[in-house]
Amino acid sequence: MIEEIDNSYLCAKEICKEYTIGKTSIRVLDGVNLDIKKGEILIILGASGAGKSSLLHILGILDTPTSGHVSFKGENLSIMGQKKLAEKRNRIFGFVFQFYHLLPDFNALENVLMPRLIGRRFFKSTSKKYHTEKAIQLLERVGLKDRINHRPNELSGGEKQRVAIVRSLMNDPEILLCDEPTGNLDTKSGSEIQKLIWDLNENTKQTVVIVTHDERFAELASHVVRMADGKIINYSRN
Template sequence: MSFNTFVLDSATNEFDAPTIIKAQGIVKNFHQAGEEVKVLQSIDFSLAKQESVAITGASGAGKSTLLHILATLMEPSSGKIQIGSVEVDYHNKAELERLRRKNLGIVFQFHYLLEDFSVLENVLLPLRIKSFYGSPLVLKSARARAKELLVYLGLGHRLNFYPKDLSGGEKQRVAMARALIHEPDILFADEPTGNLDEENGEKLQQLLFRLQKDLGLSLAVVTHDINFALECDRSLSMKAGRWESF
Protein backbone atom coordinates (compact mmCIF):
# COMPACT_ATOMS: atom_id res chain seq x y z
CA MET A 1 0.00 0.00 0.00
CA SER A 2 1.21 3.50 -0.73
CA PHE A 3 -0.36 6.86 -0.06
CA ASN A 4 -0.02 9.98 -2.15
CA THR A 5 2.74 12.03 -0.58
CA PHE A 6 3.65 15.66 -0.35
CA VAL A 7 6.87 17.31 0.81
CA LEU A 8 6.71 18.84 4.29
CA ASP A 9 10.19 20.30 4.11
CA SER A 10 13.39 19.67 2.24
CA ALA A 11 15.68 18.99 5.21
CA THR A 12 17.81 15.86 5.07
CA ASN A 13 16.38 12.82 6.80
CA GLU A 14 17.96 12.48 10.24
CA PHE A 15 16.05 9.24 10.84
CA ASP A 16 18.31 6.82 8.98
CA ALA A 17 19.96 5.49 12.16
CA PRO A 18 18.66 2.18 13.65
CA THR A 19 17.77 3.91 16.96
CA ILE A 20 15.14 6.54 16.35
CA ILE A 21 14.71 7.75 19.96
CA LYS A 22 17.21 7.62 22.79
CA ALA A 23 16.42 9.04 26.23
CA GLN A 24 18.94 9.12 29.08
CA GLY A 25 18.50 9.94 32.75
CA ILE A 26 15.00 11.38 32.40
CA VAL A 27 13.77 12.94 35.63
CA LYS A 28 10.45 14.72 36.07
CA ASN A 29 9.38 16.43 39.27
CA PHE A 30 6.18 18.37 39.94
CA HIS A 31 5.58 20.80 42.77
CA GLN A 32 2.26 20.42 44.54
CA ALA A 33 1.19 22.24 47.71
CA GLY A 34 4.78 23.25 48.36
CA GLU A 35 6.09 19.70 48.04
CA GLU A 36 8.20 18.12 45.32
CA VAL A 37 6.63 15.03 43.75
CA LYS A 38 9.05 12.75 41.92
CA VAL A 39 7.20 11.30 38.92
CA LEU A 40 10.10 9.94 36.83
CA GLN A 41 13.42 8.89 38.35
CA SER A 42 16.41 8.55 36.01
CA ILE A 43 14.62 6.79 33.15
CA ASP A 44 16.51 5.49 30.11
CA PHE A 45 14.57 4.53 26.99
CA SER A 46 15.23 3.67 23.37
CA LEU A 47 13.07 2.97 20.34
CA ALA A 48 14.42 1.40 17.16
CA LYS A 49 13.29 2.16 13.65
CA GLN A 50 9.99 0.35 12.90
CA GLU A 51 9.94 -1.16 16.42
CA SER A 52 6.88 -1.30 18.69
CA VAL A 53 7.35 -0.81 22.44
CA ALA A 54 4.63 -1.00 25.09
CA ILE A 55 4.91 0.90 28.38
CA THR A 56 2.79 -0.70 31.10
CA GLY A 57 2.22 -0.23 34.82
CA ALA A 58 -0.36 0.86 37.37
CA SER A 59 -2.11 4.21 37.19
CA GLY A 60 0.16 6.95 38.51
CA ALA A 61 3.36 5.06 37.68
CA GLY A 62 4.54 7.82 35.31
CA LYS A 63 3.78 6.15 31.97
CA SER A 64 1.88 9.00 30.32
CA THR A 65 4.33 11.58 31.67
CA LEU A 66 7.20 9.71 30.01
CA LEU A 67 5.30 9.40 26.73
CA HIS A 68 4.54 13.13 26.71
CA ILE A 69 8.20 13.92 27.34
CA LEU A 70 9.31 11.59 24.54
CA ALA A 71 6.78 13.27 22.24
CA THR A 72 8.26 16.70 23.19
CA LEU A 73 4.94 17.82 24.70
CA MET A 74 6.50 18.18 28.16
CA GLU A 75 9.99 19.21 29.28
CA PRO A 76 11.84 16.91 31.70
CA SER A 77 13.34 18.32 34.89
CA SER A 78 16.65 16.82 33.79
CA GLY A 79 18.04 14.31 31.32
CA LYS A 80 18.34 14.39 27.56
CA ILE A 81 16.46 13.03 24.57
CA GLN A 82 17.76 12.43 21.08
CA ILE A 83 15.26 12.01 18.25
CA GLY A 84 16.99 10.75 15.14
CA SER A 85 20.26 12.68 15.04
CA VAL A 86 18.80 15.70 16.84
CA GLU A 87 19.21 16.28 20.58
CA VAL A 88 15.99 17.91 21.76
CA ASP A 89 16.41 21.50 22.92
CA TYR A 90 13.20 22.51 24.69
CA HIS A 91 14.18 26.18 24.49
CA ASN A 92 14.45 26.07 20.70
CA LYS A 93 10.77 26.41 19.83
CA ALA A 94 11.40 26.46 16.08
CA GLU A 95 13.29 23.15 16.20
CA LEU A 96 10.63 21.58 18.44
CA GLU A 97 7.95 22.63 15.98
CA ARG A 98 9.96 21.20 13.08
CA LEU A 99 10.35 17.85 14.85
CA ARG A 100 6.65 17.65 15.66
CA ARG A 101 5.60 18.78 12.20
CA LYS A 102 7.88 16.41 10.36
CA ASN A 103 8.48 13.36 12.51
CA LEU A 104 6.07 12.87 15.43
CA GLY A 105 2.42 11.85 15.67
CA ILE A 106 0.38 11.24 18.83
CA VAL A 107 -2.94 9.59 19.62
CA PHE A 108 -4.49 10.20 23.04
CA GLN A 109 -7.00 8.18 25.07
CA PHE A 110 -9.61 10.82 24.23
CA HIS A 111 -10.00 11.73 20.57
CA TYR A 112 -10.09 15.56 20.98
CA LEU A 113 -11.99 16.05 17.72
CA LEU A 114 -13.55 19.45 17.06
CA GLU A 115 -17.31 19.03 17.02
CA ASP A 116 -17.90 21.81 14.46
CA PHE A 117 -15.48 20.30 11.94
CA SER A 118 -16.22 17.38 9.63
CA VAL A 119 -14.18 14.18 9.73
CA LEU A 120 -12.10 15.33 6.76
CA GLU A 121 -11.59 18.80 8.26
CA ASN A 122 -10.47 17.32 11.60
CA VAL A 123 -7.85 15.18 9.85
CA LEU A 124 -6.52 18.19 7.93
CA LEU A 125 -6.49 20.42 11.02
CA PRO A 126 -2.80 19.91 12.00
CA LEU A 127 -1.68 21.13 8.58
CA ARG A 128 -4.07 24.06 8.78
CA ILE A 129 -2.79 25.11 12.20
CA LYS A 130 0.80 24.95 10.94
CA SER A 131 -0.06 27.14 7.91
CA PHE A 132 1.10 24.31 5.68
CA TYR A 133 -1.07 25.11 2.67
CA GLY A 134 1.18 27.10 0.38
CA SER A 135 -0.63 26.52 -2.88
CA PRO A 136 -3.84 24.99 -4.27
CA LEU A 137 -1.76 22.03 -5.50
CA VAL A 138 -0.46 21.29 -1.99
CA LEU A 139 -3.97 21.60 -0.55
CA LYS A 140 -5.29 19.19 -3.18
CA SER A 141 -2.50 16.70 -2.38
CA ALA A 142 -3.14 16.99 1.37
CA ARG A 143 -6.86 16.40 0.92
CA ALA A 144 -6.13 13.37 -1.28
CA ARG A 145 -3.88 11.87 1.40
CA ALA A 146 -6.46 12.56 4.12
CA LYS A 147 -9.11 10.78 2.07
CA GLU A 148 -6.79 7.82 1.42
CA LEU A 149 -6.01 7.51 5.13
CA LEU A 150 -9.70 7.60 6.02
CA VAL A 151 -10.56 4.99 3.39
CA TYR A 152 -7.72 2.80 4.70
CA LEU A 153 -9.14 3.18 8.23
CA GLY A 154 -12.62 2.18 7.07
CA LEU A 155 -14.05 5.70 7.19
CA GLY A 156 -14.35 6.50 3.50
CA HIS A 157 -18.12 6.75 3.93
CA ARG A 158 -17.77 9.21 6.84
CA LEU A 159 -15.73 12.04 5.25
CA ASN A 160 -18.43 14.68 5.66
CA PHE A 161 -19.87 13.39 8.93
CA TYR A 162 -19.34 15.24 12.22
CA PRO A 163 -18.00 13.75 15.47
CA LYS A 164 -21.47 13.62 17.05
CA ASP A 165 -22.49 11.16 14.31
CA LEU A 166 -19.61 8.73 14.97
CA SER A 167 -19.13 5.81 17.33
CA GLY A 168 -16.30 5.80 19.87
CA GLY A 169 -14.21 3.50 17.70
CA GLU A 170 -14.75 5.67 14.64
CA LYS A 171 -13.70 8.79 16.55
CA GLN A 172 -10.44 7.12 17.57
CA ARG A 173 -9.77 6.13 13.97
CA VAL A 174 -10.27 9.74 12.89
CA ALA A 175 -7.79 10.76 15.60
CA MET A 176 -5.32 8.21 14.18
CA ALA A 177 -5.70 9.65 10.68
CA ARG A 178 -5.11 13.13 12.08
CA ALA A 179 -1.91 11.94 13.80
CA LEU A 180 -0.66 10.43 10.54
CA ILE A 181 -1.59 13.17 8.05
CA HIS A 182 1.91 14.68 8.07
CA GLU A 183 3.60 11.28 7.58
CA PRO A 184 5.49 10.96 10.88
CA ASP A 185 8.27 8.46 11.51
CA ILE A 186 7.14 7.85 15.10
CA LEU A 187 3.62 7.34 16.45
CA PHE A 188 2.99 7.76 20.18
CA ALA A 189 -0.25 6.29 21.53
CA ASP A 190 -1.40 7.06 25.09
CA GLU A 191 -4.00 4.45 26.12
CA PRO A 192 -5.57 4.54 22.63
CA THR A 193 -8.05 1.78 23.48
CA GLY A 194 -8.78 2.98 27.02
CA ASN A 195 -12.22 4.44 26.25
CA LEU A 196 -13.35 1.61 23.96
CA ASP A 197 -15.18 -1.63 24.68
CA GLU A 198 -13.26 -4.90 24.33
CA GLU A 199 -14.32 -5.59 20.73
CA ASN A 200 -13.54 -2.10 19.41
CA GLY A 201 -10.36 -1.95 21.47
CA GLU A 202 -9.12 -5.15 19.82
CA LYS A 203 -9.98 -3.82 16.36
CA LEU A 204 -8.11 -0.57 17.00
CA GLN A 205 -5.13 -2.47 18.39
CA GLN A 206 -4.83 -4.61 15.26
CA LEU A 207 -5.27 -1.53 13.09
CA LEU A 208 -2.37 0.17 14.86
CA PHE A 209 -0.09 -2.78 14.15
CA ARG A 210 -1.22 -2.90 10.51
CA LEU A 211 -0.53 0.82 10.14
CA GLN A 212 2.87 0.40 11.74
CA LYS A 213 3.79 -2.31 9.25
CA ASP A 214 2.32 -0.66 6.15
CA LEU A 215 3.72 2.81 6.88
CA GLY A 216 7.03 1.71 8.42
CA LEU A 217 6.32 3.47 11.72
CA SER A 218 8.06 3.24 15.06
CA LEU A 219 5.38 2.85 17.76
CA ALA A 220 5.52 3.68 21.47
CA VAL A 221 2.27 2.89 23.28
CA VAL A 222 1.12 3.29 26.88
CA THR A 223 -1.42 0.61 27.76
CA HIS A 224 -3.02 -1.30 30.64
CA ASP A 225 -3.96 -4.08 28.23
CA ILE A 226 -1.52 -6.95 28.75
CA ASN A 227 -2.52 -8.62 25.47
CA PHE A 228 -1.80 -5.39 23.59
CA ALA A 229 1.59 -5.15 25.31
CA LEU A 230 2.50 -8.75 24.50
CA GLU A 231 1.93 -8.16 20.78
CA CYS A 232 4.54 -5.39 20.76
CA ASP A 233 8.18 -6.15 20.02
CA ARG A 234 9.10 -5.16 23.58
CA SER A 235 7.16 -4.45 26.76
CA LEU A 236 8.49 -2.34 29.64
CA SER A 237 6.85 -2.14 33.05
CA MET A 238 6.98 1.01 35.17
CA LYS A 239 6.45 1.34 38.92
CA ALA A 240 6.72 4.57 40.92
CA GLY A 241 8.63 6.35 38.16
CA ARG A 242 11.19 3.61 37.54
CA TRP A 243 11.46 0.62 35.23
CA GLU A 244 10.30 -2.46 37.07
CA SER A 245 11.81 -4.88 34.54
CA PHE A 246 13.16 -5.00 31.00
Protein backbone atom coordinates (compact mmCIF):
# COMPACT_ATOMS: atom_id res chain seq x y z
CA MET A 1 0.00 0.00 0.00
CA ILE A 2 2.87 2.39 0.63
CA GLU A 3 3.80 2.30 -3.06
CA GLU A 4 0.45 3.84 -3.89
CA ILE A 5 1.14 6.99 -1.89
CA ASP A 6 4.89 7.50 -2.29
CA ASN A 7 4.30 10.74 -4.23
CA SER A 8 1.93 12.15 -1.61
CA TYR A 9 2.82 14.73 1.03
CA LEU A 10 0.48 13.93 3.93
CA CYS A 11 -1.93 11.11 3.23
CA ALA A 12 -4.65 9.31 5.18
CA LYS A 13 -5.54 5.88 3.81
CA GLU A 14 -8.76 4.04 4.76
CA ILE A 15 -8.80 5.56 8.25
CA CYS A 16 -11.27 4.06 10.71
CA LYS A 17 -11.50 4.99 14.37
CA GLU A 18 -13.65 3.23 16.96
CA TYR A 19 -14.12 3.83 20.68
CA THR A 20 -15.56 1.27 23.05
CA ILE A 21 -17.83 2.45 25.84
CA GLY A 22 -18.90 -0.49 27.97
CA LYS A 23 -20.15 -3.06 25.50
CA THR A 24 -20.90 -0.48 22.83
CA SER A 25 -18.51 0.28 19.98
CA ILE A 26 -18.77 3.72 18.39
CA ARG A 27 -17.19 4.36 15.00
CA VAL A 28 -16.25 8.04 14.63
CA LEU A 29 -14.27 7.68 11.38
CA ASP A 30 -15.33 5.28 8.65
CA GLY A 31 -12.90 4.63 5.80
CA VAL A 32 -11.53 8.16 5.35
CA ASN A 33 -9.09 8.80 2.49
CA LEU A 34 -7.36 12.16 2.23
CA ASP A 35 -4.40 13.48 0.25
CA ILE A 36 -2.93 16.83 1.36
CA LYS A 37 -0.58 18.63 -0.97
CA LYS A 38 2.48 20.61 0.10
CA GLY A 39 1.83 24.33 0.51
CA GLU A 40 -1.96 24.19 0.34
CA ILE A 41 -4.63 25.31 2.80
CA LEU A 42 -7.11 22.50 3.34
CA ILE A 43 -10.35 23.12 5.22
CA ILE A 44 -12.27 20.28 6.87
CA LEU A 45 -15.90 21.34 7.37
CA GLY A 46 -18.73 19.58 9.15
CA ALA A 47 -21.17 19.75 12.01
CA SER A 48 -20.25 18.84 15.57
CA GLY A 49 -19.73 15.09 15.79
CA ALA A 50 -18.85 14.67 12.12
CA GLY A 51 -15.39 13.32 12.99
CA LYS A 52 -13.36 16.42 12.04
CA SER A 53 -11.26 16.70 15.19
CA SER A 54 -10.73 12.93 15.39
CA LEU A 55 -9.36 13.02 11.85
CA LEU A 56 -7.11 16.00 12.62
CA HIS A 57 -5.69 14.26 15.70
CA ILE A 58 -4.91 11.17 13.64
CA LEU A 59 -3.34 13.23 10.85
CA GLY A 60 -1.10 14.89 13.45
CA ILE A 61 -0.31 11.52 15.10
CA LEU A 62 -1.78 12.68 18.39
CA ASP A 63 -4.00 9.61 18.13
CA THR A 64 -3.79 6.29 16.28
CA PRO A 65 -6.42 4.86 13.93
CA THR A 66 -8.19 1.59 14.64
CA SER A 67 -7.34 0.65 11.07
CA GLY A 68 -5.78 2.34 8.07
CA HIS A 69 -2.67 4.49 8.19
CA VAL A 70 -1.22 7.99 7.85
CA SER A 71 1.89 8.60 5.78
CA PHE A 72 4.17 11.61 5.36
CA LYS A 73 6.27 11.78 2.20
CA GLY A 74 5.58 8.08 1.68
CA GLU A 75 6.63 7.00 5.19
CA ASN A 76 3.98 5.16 7.19
CA LEU A 77 3.64 7.00 10.51
CA SER A 78 1.03 4.67 11.95
CA ILE A 79 3.43 1.76 12.52
CA MET A 80 6.08 3.69 14.45
CA GLY A 81 6.84 3.27 18.13
CA GLN A 82 5.93 6.00 20.59
CA LYS A 83 9.45 7.46 20.88
CA LYS A 84 9.82 7.75 17.11
CA LEU A 85 6.29 9.15 16.80
CA ALA A 86 7.03 11.86 19.37
CA GLU A 87 10.12 12.90 17.45
CA LYS A 88 8.22 12.97 14.15
CA ARG A 89 5.33 14.89 15.73
CA ASN A 90 7.68 17.50 17.15
CA ARG A 91 9.43 17.99 13.83
CA ILE A 92 6.58 17.79 11.33
CA PHE A 93 3.55 19.36 13.00
CA GLY A 94 2.54 22.58 14.70
CA PHE A 95 -0.79 22.59 16.54
CA VAL A 96 -3.26 25.41 17.16
CA PHE A 97 -6.37 24.71 19.25
CA GLN A 98 -9.57 26.59 20.01
CA PHE A 99 -8.76 27.22 23.67
CA TYR A 100 -5.11 28.31 23.22
CA HIS A 101 -3.64 26.07 25.99
CA LEU A 102 -1.30 28.82 27.19
CA LEU A 103 0.37 28.40 30.58
CA PRO A 104 -1.14 31.06 32.89
CA ASP A 105 1.98 31.68 34.98
CA PHE A 106 4.19 32.48 31.97
CA ASN A 107 4.21 35.54 29.76
CA ALA A 108 3.72 35.52 25.98
CA LEU A 109 7.41 35.12 25.21
CA GLU A 110 7.86 32.29 27.72
CA ASN A 111 4.81 30.47 26.34
CA VAL A 112 6.19 30.74 22.81
CA LEU A 113 9.53 29.32 23.95
CA MET A 114 7.95 26.20 25.51
CA PRO A 115 8.35 24.02 22.37
CA ARG A 116 12.08 24.73 22.42
CA LEU A 117 12.30 23.64 26.06
CA ILE A 118 10.25 20.50 25.43
CA GLY A 119 12.21 19.61 22.29
CA ARG A 120 15.59 20.88 23.42
CA ARG A 121 17.32 17.61 22.57
CA PHE A 122 16.55 18.34 18.90
CA PHE A 123 18.11 21.81 19.02
CA LYS A 124 21.55 21.31 20.53
CA SER A 125 23.19 23.25 17.70
CA THR A 126 21.26 26.45 18.41
CA SER A 127 21.48 28.66 21.47
CA LYS A 128 18.80 29.92 23.83
CA LYS A 129 19.59 33.43 22.56
CA TYR A 130 18.82 32.35 18.98
CA HIS A 131 15.42 30.95 19.94
CA THR A 132 14.57 33.95 22.13
CA GLU A 133 15.34 36.32 19.27
CA LYS A 134 13.31 34.16 16.90
CA ALA A 135 10.33 34.15 19.29
CA ILE A 136 10.47 37.93 19.67
CA GLN A 137 10.62 38.42 15.90
CA LEU A 138 7.61 36.16 15.39
CA LEU A 139 5.61 37.94 18.12
CA GLU A 140 6.45 41.29 16.56
CA ARG A 141 5.43 39.96 13.15
CA VAL A 142 1.92 39.15 14.40
CA GLY A 143 1.52 42.55 16.06
CA LEU A 144 2.38 41.63 19.65
CA LYS A 145 5.53 43.70 20.08
CA ASP A 146 4.05 45.50 23.09
CA ARG A 147 2.51 42.36 24.64
CA ILE A 148 5.59 40.16 24.90
CA ASN A 149 5.80 40.39 28.69
CA HIS A 150 2.06 40.05 29.31
CA ARG A 151 0.57 36.90 30.81
CA PRO A 152 -2.47 35.22 29.25
CA ASN A 153 -4.96 36.86 31.64
CA GLU A 154 -3.71 40.23 30.36
CA LEU A 155 -4.35 39.37 26.70
CA SER A 156 -7.51 39.42 24.60
CA GLY A 157 -8.80 36.25 22.96
CA GLY A 158 -7.33 37.24 19.61
CA GLU A 159 -3.98 38.03 21.20
CA LYS A 160 -3.93 34.67 23.00
CA GLN A 161 -4.56 32.89 19.71
CA ARG A 162 -1.74 34.85 18.04
CA VAL A 163 0.59 33.71 20.82
CA ALA A 164 -0.61 30.13 20.29
CA ILE A 165 0.05 30.36 16.55
CA VAL A 166 3.54 31.77 17.09
CA ARG A 167 4.25 28.99 19.61
CA SER A 168 3.21 26.41 17.01
CA LEU A 169 5.77 27.85 14.57
CA MET A 170 8.78 27.75 16.89
CA ASN A 171 9.96 24.32 15.74
CA ASP A 172 9.56 25.28 12.05
CA PRO A 173 6.86 22.65 11.41
CA GLU A 174 6.17 21.52 7.89
CA ILE A 175 2.42 21.35 8.52
CA LEU A 176 0.22 23.56 10.70
CA LEU A 177 -2.88 21.79 12.11
CA CYS A 178 -5.62 24.05 13.46
CA ASP A 179 -8.67 22.82 15.36
CA GLU A 180 -11.41 25.49 15.36
CA PRO A 181 -8.80 28.29 15.66
CA THR A 182 -11.49 31.01 15.59
CA GLY A 183 -14.22 29.11 17.42
CA ASN A 184 -13.67 30.96 20.70
CA LEU A 185 -13.31 34.43 19.16
CA ASP A 186 -15.62 37.26 18.17
CA THR A 187 -16.11 38.00 14.47
CA LYS A 188 -13.44 40.71 14.26
CA SER A 189 -10.78 38.70 16.10
CA GLY A 190 -11.69 35.60 14.10
CA SER A 191 -11.20 37.48 10.83
CA GLU A 192 -7.81 38.72 12.02
CA ILE A 193 -6.68 35.18 12.88
CA GLN A 194 -7.93 33.91 9.53
CA LYS A 195 -5.94 36.63 7.74
CA LEU A 196 -2.84 35.82 9.79
CA ILE A 197 -3.00 32.13 8.82
CA TRP A 198 -3.46 32.97 5.15
CA ASP A 199 -0.56 35.46 5.28
CA LEU A 200 1.65 32.75 6.77
CA ASN A 201 0.70 30.39 3.99
CA GLU A 202 1.35 32.99 1.30
CA ASN A 203 4.67 34.20 2.68
CA THR A 204 6.19 30.92 3.86
CA LYS A 205 4.27 28.32 1.78
CA GLN A 206 3.25 26.73 5.08
CA THR A 207 0.94 23.76 4.60
CA VAL A 208 -2.19 24.30 6.69
CA VAL A 209 -5.08 22.03 7.67
CA ILE A 210 -7.99 23.71 9.45
CA VAL A 211 -10.94 21.98 11.11
CA THR A 212 -13.91 24.33 11.41
CA HIS A 213 -17.66 24.67 11.12
CA ASP A 214 -17.25 28.23 9.79
CA GLU A 215 -18.31 28.34 6.14
CA ARG A 216 -16.37 31.59 5.55
CA PHE A 217 -13.14 29.61 5.47
CA ALA A 218 -14.36 27.51 2.54
CA GLU A 219 -14.44 30.51 0.20
CA LEU A 220 -10.71 31.17 0.62
CA ALA A 221 -9.16 27.71 0.87
CA SER A 222 -7.40 25.84 -1.92
CA HIS A 223 -9.04 22.55 -0.92
CA VAL A 224 -12.29 21.95 1.00
CA VAL A 225 -13.42 18.65 2.49
CA ARG A 226 -16.88 18.20 3.97
CA MET A 227 -17.57 15.49 6.54
CA ALA A 228 -20.66 13.88 8.03
CA ASP A 229 -21.04 10.82 10.23
CA GLY A 230 -17.35 9.98 10.11
CA LYS A 231 -17.12 10.05 6.33
CA ILE A 232 -15.96 12.50 3.69
CA ILE A 233 -19.02 13.39 1.66
CA ASN A 234 -17.56 16.02 -0.67
CA TYR A 235 -14.19 17.28 -2.03
CA SER A 236 -13.67 20.54 -3.84
CA ARG A 237 -10.66 22.54 -5.01
CA ASN A 238 -10.69 26.28 -5.69
